[in-house]
Structures are given as structure tokens and as C-alpha cells.
Amino acid sequence: MRATLLHQAGDVRVADVADPKVQQPTDAVVRIVLGCICGSDLWPYKSQPFTEHPRQMGHEFVGVVEETGPQVATVKPGDLVVAPFTYSDGTCEYCRAGLHTSCEHGGPWGVNGVDGGQGQAARVPYADGTLVKLPVGEDSGLLPDLLTLSDVLCTGYHAARTAGVRAGESVTVIGDGAVGLSAVIAAKLLGAGVPHAGGQGRIVLMGRHTARTDLGREFGATDVVTARGEEGVAAVRELTGGHGTPRVLECVGLKDALVQAAGVVRDGGTISRVGAPQYSEVPLGFPEFLRNITLTGGVAPARAYIDELMPHILDGSIRPGRVFDRTVPLEDVAEGYRLMNDREALKVVVRP
Amino acid sequence: MRATLLHQAGDVRVADVADPKVQQPTDAVVRIVLGCICGSDLWPYKSQPFTEHPRQMGHEFVGVVEETGPQVATVKPGDLVVAPFTYSDGTCEYCRAGLHTSCEHGGPWGVNGVDGGQGQAARVPYADGTLVKLPVGEDSGLLPDLLTLSDVLCTGYHAARTAGVRAGESVTVIGDGAVGLSAVIAAKLLGAGVPHAGGQGRIVLMGRHTARTDLGREFGATDVVTARGEEGVAAVRELTGGHGTPRVLECVGLKDALVQAAGVVRDGGTISRVGAPQYSEVPLGFPEFLRNITLTGGVAPARAYIDELMPHILDGSIRPGRVFDRTVPLEDVAEGYRLMNDREALKVVVRP
Known part of the structure; x- marks a missing residue:
């Protein structure tokens, strides 16, 4: 599949990487429908030294579940889902306390063999603890708003x-x-x-x-x-x-x-x-x-807030997706970074 | 009257200063029965440069009201009272919110013409907002415990x-x-x-x-x-x-x-x-x-907690006065500072 890699400051490219597969019984593989660029992506974009092992970028996405491991119970192939900007098991004492960012088994996207969100697909660890099903279709006009549940909102x-x-x-x-x-x-x-x-x-x-x-x-x-x-x-x-x-x-x-x-x-x-x-x-x-x-x-335990915030998006009372003022196709993700870094765009949607 | 003055680091003396008098209609004059030395007094004791205008030291005391201004309503001559370590008007929006340390008219003891707590007496600004009456006699064994309501407890x-x-x-x-x-x-x-x-x-x-x-x-x-x-x-x-x-x-x-x-x-x-x-x-x-x-x-709004904590002292369920392990007469206050600074004493009572 195609995914976004940051080689060094200012050098972001789309390249072929291995297709994600279910590796653990708690994994899901999600085909990404919408991703986006975060203000926090700009810090490495501005400063990262050259690396021969570039990481996959992006940590916000909405997508469709393609495959699930045998222990995944809350989502199934075909479901449209949103992923918070860290994955988490949903069962440890931190997750139960609503602090999913301190999850004992959780972590960030794009490292340790986990894909990033600016690509065509992603392996999602602990799919039950991480993903939240969206009650709309892939063609819904609310998708950019729902994408903000990943992080920024x-x-x-x-x-x-x-x-x-x-x-x-x-x-x-x-x-x-x-x-x-x-x-x-x-x-x-x-x-x-x-x-x-x-x-x-x-x-x-x-x-x-x-x-x-x-x-x-x-x-x-x-x-x-x-x-x-x-x-x-x-x-x-x-x-x-x-x-x-x-x-x-x-x-x-x-x-x-x-x-x-x-x-x-x-x-x-x-x-x-x-x-x-x-x-x-x-x-x-x-x-x-x-x-x-x-x-x-501190860093937001986004997963803890998604269920609470989603109804306000679904009933139209808030329109957080208005923070997106540009959309780029995945192949042009470098231009998206440039637009945000030069403050020509507020926040950029990346469409695989 | 006699009071404690800090001239420079390590040089603390008892000297004659002007007797306190009611200056404002909201003032009271209190004869001090027990004062004490605070860990925070040790910072200037260790570091203060020489000054020709030494400040009166001490900000914790229990005493007997001797005189009140015409607008003072909640305490009267003869009442035994405790003073928190800052004075406060009791009526501004910060005091009403329980943040007496940010009182719009309040301030610390020992500066701006207000006496300190390591002396024979003190003028108390905003007596109604500052002082709390103690329901015991001057000879009560609970006095050291009640003195901790000034600050440390x-x-x-x-x-x-x-x-x-x-x-x-x-x-x-x-x-x-x-x-x-x-x-x-x-x-x-x-x-x-x-x-x-x-x-x-x-x-x-x-x-x-x-x-x-x-x-x-x-x-x-x-x-x-x-x-x-x-x-x-x-x-x-x-x-x-x-x-x-x-x-x-x-x-x-x-x-x-x-x-x-x-x-x-x-x-x-x-x-x-x-x-x-x-x-x-x-x-x-x-x-x-x-x-x-x-x-x-942050700095404790002691006044906000006195009413809540006092019953636990009066019924004997807590004995915070046990932090006092030495008592010195006022004339020997310098020895009290030395004892605390050298960690020979935990906290020292000063008895005028």
C-alpha cells in the first residue's frame, strides 16, 4: 500500500510499504477513508534529522474495517470507524479510568510495526479498545467533522x-x-x-x-x-x-x-x-x-471523549470539521505539509 | 512593646518598637499569647542582606483582643483569637471565594505598618475578616494545637x-x-x-x-x-x-x-x-x-480552613500542636531561630 514517510525535516514522501495484516487476534485492518495532518506533525516536519528508517506519519483517521482478528467483538468488516490518536487496550486500569493515553499496552501510530494514519490502510492493535463505530455511511457529509474525534476536537x-x-x-x-x-x-x-x-x-x-x-x-x-x-x-x-x-x-x-x-x-x-x-x-x-x-x-485521552462528543456532531450542533480548509490526495501529502507549515492552510485533509 | 526584628541573615533581635494602636475603624489590637517560628522564616534568616529598616518577624499567633475599632463586630476585648498568616477583608470576591491570600485589601504581617507575630502585640487590620474567636481560655492546653491554625495545619x-x-x-x-x-x-x-x-x-x-x-x-x-x-x-x-x-x-x-x-x-x-x-x-x-x-x-488561604479544622482540634481527634517540640521566651527568639535552622528543633513556640 501507499503511505506517508518522513525522511527528514521538510522531506515527506509517499511510498510503497507492506500491506497491513492481522497479526494478533485483537487486531483489525482498516482501509483509510480520510486522514489529516496535525499541528504536532509539523514539529518533526520542521526538525527531524535524516533517518534511514523513516516512520509512517499520521495519527488521525476514519476508515472501513476490512478484516478482524478472532478476538475482536465490537467492530466487524464493513463498519465505518474512527481511530483516536493513540491505540489502547480498553481494559487496563488507566483505560478504565479514562486515561487511555497511559494505557499499559497502548501506543502511538506509525512506530513499532503499527501503521500511520496518512496512508491507504492501517493495522489497528486492540481494535475493541481503540476503534469506535460511526453510525453514518462512507459518503456522509459529516465525515470531516467525525474525523476531528481522532484528535483535534x-x-x-x-x-x-x-x-x-x-x-x-x-x-x-x-x-x-x-x-x-x-x-x-x-x-x-x-x-x-x-x-x-x-x-x-x-x-x-x-x-x-x-x-x-x-x-x-x-x-x-x-x-x-x-x-x-x-x-x-x-x-x-x-x-x-x-x-x-x-x-x-x-x-x-x-x-x-x-x-x-x-x-x-x-x-x-x-x-x-x-x-x-x-x-x-x-x-x-x-x-x-x-x-x-x-x-x-496534557495529552488528550481522545478515546475517552469520543462517545460523549459524537452526538453533538451527529445532531449538527457543532461543526468541528470546519477547521479543515484544504484537502489533498494522498499522493500530494507533501503539499499538504507545506501548506500547513507556511500557514496557508489551517488543517489539511488527506484523502487516500 | 518588644518585637522580633531581622537585621540580616543570622541576625535576629528583640527590640522596642511602637505600641500598636487602632488606626482604622476596622482594626483590632491583640496582645499575643503564643507565637511561633515558621519554616518560611528561615529563608530570610538564611539569606537576607543587611537592612537599616528591619521588618518585624512572625506571622502566626494566638492572642487576646485588647481594643477594637468602631466597625469591628465579630470580636471584642477579652476574646481569645487566632490570626491566619495573612490578614484579609473577608468581603472581597476573592475572600468570598475562599482565596483570602488574594484579598484585594489583605497582606502579610510585619510590613506596611502592620506588626509581626513574634512580639508582644499586633495591630490587626480588618479584624472581622481576619481573626477567628477561640472557644477556650488563655490557659487551655489546646493552645499550641490551635496556634497551628495560623499556618502550618x-x-x-x-x-x-x-x-x-x-x-x-x-x-x-x-x-x-x-x-x-x-x-x-x-x-x-x-x-x-x-x-x-x-x-x-x-x-x-x-x-x-x-x-x-x-x-x-x-x-x-x-x-x-x-x-x-x-x-x-x-x-x-x-x-x-x-x-x-x-x-x-x-x-x-x-x-x-x-x-x-x-x-x-x-x-x-x-x-x-x-x-x-x-x-x-x-x-x-x-x-x-x-x-x-x-x-x-500554592500559598494556603488559612482563613478559609480555620472554621472547618478547629472542631477536630477541640474534640481531640487531631493533635497538630505536637509539631512544636521547643518553646522559647520572646527575649530568646534568636535561640529559637538557631534551633530550627540547625534542625535541633522541628518547630518552636515563642512565648511573649
């Missing part, structure tokens, strides 16, 4: 959930990428952005790209702050009566974004980070200790 | 509460100082340390001073780990089935203690820090992001 939702967003509260979302925009959707779903029980109910989106922040407004942001750094912090504080917001969703992954988060969070409030950290230490020292700032979040 | 409790300690859970407490031992009391109060609903219910105390860890066992610790660093982490993991504990109470304030906390916390778990940070950045980068580790805690 669940990641935004993880930010909002772990931050403890509640009805009527004000929230600041830092970053207008696809995760930030998904965090706006999530904050709105949890009742932020609407005054309630004395709360101001603002969703402040911090970002500089008008097309993206415009989409953020449609998703539920009540305010957009384009300034960054101290100026941006001052603007958010002015919007929120001087004190900042009790919840801040950090959707970038850079230290500057964390500093900004600490600046806009209200005393006693919570910063949830879901941007993959490009830093090794968190700038929360004595001043933030005195202000009782909490840092939470 | 509430600080340990803040760690346990913000970490979200629940019945049956396992908790690691890092640090066998007075705060760490108070955190053990607090974890036990919240139901840790006893198997419940499938939880192992361990309270693991990490510390190296046998007299202190012995007291920790009496307070409720089920296990003591004397090793530090990687060896200590391995020991805690071995005690807890390999995964560590879901709650970790960091009662030291050094970066090494945070690294240790990250090592012993279970994936998806929470580290609460209540040791005053002697660092500017927190070592929680990509690995801890992947493990969904939360960092919470």
Missing part, C-alpha cells in the same frame, strides 16, 4: 474539561490553530461564553490570524485579542474586569504561551495545557504560587 | 484539599518538616491512609529524620521512605504496585522535591505544592505532559 475538549470549565464562566483560549478553535467549541459546549449565575461568560480567543479568529467567533468566542505578551495580557484583563479569567486553555505549546496564560489567569484559576510542550520547564514560580495557579491538561 | 490541609485527596486513596507526602507532618494529618482527615472502595489507602511519608517520621507515623503515615531521588521514587513505586500515588503533597519548596514528586505521582495524578518555591521554573515538561500530571496548590 478531543484535544480541545480535554483542555476545557481538565480546566474545569463551567456554565457562565469566562475562559481564555490561547492559540487560533485547529486545537485552539476546537477548545472554543469545547468551552462553549460546557456552557462558557454565555452569562450565567453571575458569571460574565466570555470566551476570549487570543490569536492573530483573522480568518481563524473569525471562525473562532462563529464557534463561540465572544472576544478576540490579537495582541500578545504584556499588551495581550492587559487587553484580556481589561475585558474581564481586571482579574483575568478563571480558566485558560493553552493550545500552543510554547513557553511564551504559558507566560501569557499565567498573565491572563485569575488568582486561584487553572491553566490547562494541550499544546505539545516545546519546553522542558514551566514558568510558574513564586508569583504564581502566591496566586494559587493550577496547571493541568 | 492549614497549609498541610491546603495541600491535601487542592490535590483532591479522597477516602481510600494513596498519598505521598514529600518532606518531614512541620508542614509535611501537617499534610499527613490532613490526608488522614480526608480519608487517605485507610483502604476503601478498592483503594490501597497508603500515606507514604518521604523524610530522613527519624524523630519526625516517627511523629508522622503517629499522625497517620502508613509507610516512611527515607531514600531520596531515583532511589526514593523506586521505593514509593514499589510500595504502590508500580504506579505511584494519585496525589502527592510537596511540602519542601525545592526543585529536587518537585522532581521527586513527578517521579512518584501516578499518571493522571496531582502534585500539590505548598512549600514556598525556592525555584523560578517547574520541571514538568513533555514527559509529564504525556502523563497528564497536574500541578496545583
Whole structure:
């Protein structure tokens, strides 16, 4: 089959790789219908040294089950399914606690003999624990929306959930990428952005790209702050009566974004980070200790949220697939990377 | 009156200062019956440069109200009271939310014309918002226990509460100082340390001073780990089935203690820090992001917890005053500092 390989920074190619096969009784093989490129794919795309053993890229996909091992019970050939961005056994104590990303048998796509999501097909370990059946057909117009359940929508939702967003509260979302925009959707779903029980109910989106922040407004942001750094912090504080917001969703992954988060969070409030950290230490020292700032979040256990979020997509109340603004055929995946890396595209669908 | 002044590192003296007087209608003047020395007093004791304007030291005291301003309604002359380690108005939105340490009109003792707690008396701003009446006499044997409501017990409790300690859970407490031992009391109060609903219910105390860890066992610790660093982490993991504990109470304030906390916390778990940070950045980068580790805690809003904790002292179910192992008269306060700094005493009462 054809799949996407990253050889080194800037050098992404589609090549022939071995066809996936059921290897374990708990495996399934899925023919991929839609994949996409993630903001986190851009970090290796920008920085990976040359390797003679390029990994298969991609960790988000919707597809049709082609074959299942004898122990697979919850999906069968012909089912349309979505895969979260890590596979997981669904039975260990972490999975039972909803932390599928710490699964004792789980792991990421594209390494250790497991395929990536930017290809024609994938072997799915622990198919029962990993895959979720979609109650629509392969030709459904909702497929891009349902594809966001793989990662980006669940990641935004993880930010909002772990931050403890509640009805009527004000929230600041830092970053207008696809995760930030998904965090706006999530904050709105949890009742932020609407005054309630004395709360101001603002969703402040911090970002500089008008097309993206415009989409953020449609998703539920009540305010957009384009300034960054101290100026941006001052603007958010002015919007929120001087004190900042009790919840801040950090959707970038850079230290500057964390500093900004600490600046806009209200005393006693919570910063949830879901941007993959490009830093090794968190700038929360004595001043933030005195202000009782909490840092939470982390990599999203997407599998834990799919069942909960899917109905909102199926009934049309949210349209997270609007973060996809371009589609490329698999053979042109390199162009998709270029578009995202050059910020010409927000998020790119890859169609095998 | 006589009060404790810190002139520079290692140079603490008792000197005459102006007698406190009611200055604002919301003030009270309190004659101090018992004060004490805090671990956090040792940081300036170790490091403060020479100053011509030495500050009054001490922020924990029990005393008798001598005079009140005309707007003070909740305490009256003759009342025995405890003061939390910051004063607060009790009415602003932070105080109403239980975050008295962020009070819009509050502040620390010993600066800005407010007296310290290691002296004969203190002017108390916002007496209604700050002081809590004690239902015992000045000669009660419970006074040392009630004095811990000023800071150390509430600080340990803040760690346990913000970490979200629940019945049956396992908790690691890092640090066998007075705060760490108070955190053990607090974890036990919240139901840790006893198997419940499938939880192992361990309270693991990490510390190296046998007299202190012995007291920790009496307070409720089920296990003591004397090793530090990687060896200590391995020991805690071995005690807890390999995964560590879901709650970790960091009662030291050094970066090494945070690294240790990250090592012993279970994936998806929470580290609460209540040791005053002697660092500017927190070592929680990509690995801890992947493990969904939360960092919470901060300076304890002691005032918020006094009403809740006092009954446990009055009925004798907890004896937090056992952290005091020495008493010095006010004139010998310098010896009290030396004893604590040299680790000859755990925590020292100062009796004016």
C-alpha cells in the first residue's frame, strides 16, 4: 500500500510499504477513508534529522474495517470507524479510568510495526479498545467533522474539561490553530461564553490570524485579542474586569504561551495545557504560587471523549470539521505539509 | 512593646518598637499569647542582606483582643483569637471565594505598618475578616494545637484539599518538616491512609529524620521512605504496585522535591505544592505532559480552613500542636531561630 514517510525535516514522501495484516487476534485492518495532518506533525516536519528508517506519519483517521482478528467483538468488516490518536487496550486500569493515553499496552501510530494514519490502510492493535463505530455511511457529509474525534476536537475538549470549565464562566483560549478553535467549541459546549449565575461568560480567543479568529467567533468566542505578551495580557484583563479569567486553555505549546496564560489567569484559576510542550520547564514560580495557579491538561485521552462528543456532531450542533480548509490526495501529502507549515492552510485533509 | 526584628541573615533581635494602636475603624489590637517560628522564616534568616529598616518577624499567633475599632463586630476585648498568616477583608470576591491570600485589601504581617507575630502585640487590620474567636481560655492546653491554625495545619490541609485527596486513596507526602507532618494529618482527615472502595489507602511519608517520621507515623503515615531521588521514587513505586500515588503533597519548596514528586505521582495524578518555591521554573515538561500530571496548590488561604479544622482540634481527634517540640521566651527568639535552622528543633513556640 501507499503511505506517508518522513525522511527528514521538510522531506515527506509517499511510498510503497507492506500491506497491513492481522497479526494478533485483537487486531483489525482498516482501509483509510480520510486522514489529516496535525499541528504536532509539523514539529518533526520542521526538525527531524535524516533517518534511514523513516516512520509512517499520521495519527488521525476514519476508515472501513476490512478484516478482524478472532478476538475482536465490537467492530466487524464493513463498519465505518474512527481511530483516536493513540491505540489502547480498553481494559487496563488507566483505560478504565479514562486515561487511555497511559494505557499499559497502548501506543502511538506509525512506530513499532503499527501503521500511520496518512496512508491507504492501517493495522489497528486492540481494535475493541481503540476503534469506535460511526453510525453514518462512507459518503456522509459529516465525515470531516467525525474525523476531528481522532484528535483535534478531543484535544480541545480535554483542555476545557481538565480546566474545569463551567456554565457562565469566562475562559481564555490561547492559540487560533485547529486545537485552539476546537477548545472554543469545547468551552462553549460546557456552557462558557454565555452569562450565567453571575458569571460574565466570555470566551476570549487570543490569536492573530483573522480568518481563524473569525471562525473562532462563529464557534463561540465572544472576544478576540490579537495582541500578545504584556499588551495581550492587559487587553484580556481589561475585558474581564481586571482579574483575568478563571480558566485558560493553552493550545500552543510554547513557553511564551504559558507566560501569557499565567498573565491572563485569575488568582486561584487553572491553566490547562494541550499544546505539545516545546519546553522542558514551566514558568510558574513564586508569583504564581502566591496566586494559587493550577496547571493541568496534557495529552488528550481522545478515546475517552469520543462517545460523549459524537452526538453533538451527529445532531449538527457543532461543526468541528470546519477547521479543515484544504484537502489533498494522498499522493500530494507533501503539499499538504507545506501548506500547513507556511500557514496557508489551517488543517489539511488527506484523502487516500 | 518588644518585637522580633531581622537585621540580616543570622541576625535576629528583640527590640522596642511602637505600641500598636487602632488606626482604622476596622482594626483590632491583640496582645499575643503564643507565637511561633515558621519554616518560611528561615529563608530570610538564611539569606537576607543587611537592612537599616528591619521588618518585624512572625506571622502566626494566638492572642487576646485588647481594643477594637468602631466597625469591628465579630470580636471584642477579652476574646481569645487566632490570626491566619495573612490578614484579609473577608468581603472581597476573592475572600468570598475562599482565596483570602488574594484579598484585594489583605497582606502579610510585619510590613506596611502592620506588626509581626513574634512580639508582644499586633495591630490587626480588618479584624472581622481576619481573626477567628477561640472557644477556650488563655490557659487551655489546646493552645499550641490551635496556634497551628495560623499556618502550618492549614497549609498541610491546603495541600491535601487542592490535590483532591479522597477516602481510600494513596498519598505521598514529600518532606518531614512541620508542614509535611501537617499534610499527613490532613490526608488522614480526608480519608487517605485507610483502604476503601478498592483503594490501597497508603500515606507514604518521604523524610530522613527519624524523630519526625516517627511523629508522622503517629499522625497517620502508613509507610516512611527515607531514600531520596531515583532511589526514593523506586521505593514509593514499589510500595504502590508500580504506579505511584494519585496525589502527592510537596511540602519542601525545592526543585529536587518537585522532581521527586513527578517521579512518584501516578499518571493522571496531582502534585500539590505548598512549600514556598525556592525555584523560578517547574520541571514538568513533555514527559509529564504525556502523563497528564497536574500541578496545583500554592500559598494556603488559612482563613478559609480555620472554621472547618478547629472542631477536630477541640474534640481531640487531631493533635497538630505536637509539631512544636521547643518553646522559647520572646527575649530568646534568636535561640529559637538557631534551633530550627540547625534542625535541633522541628518547630518552636515563642512565648511573649
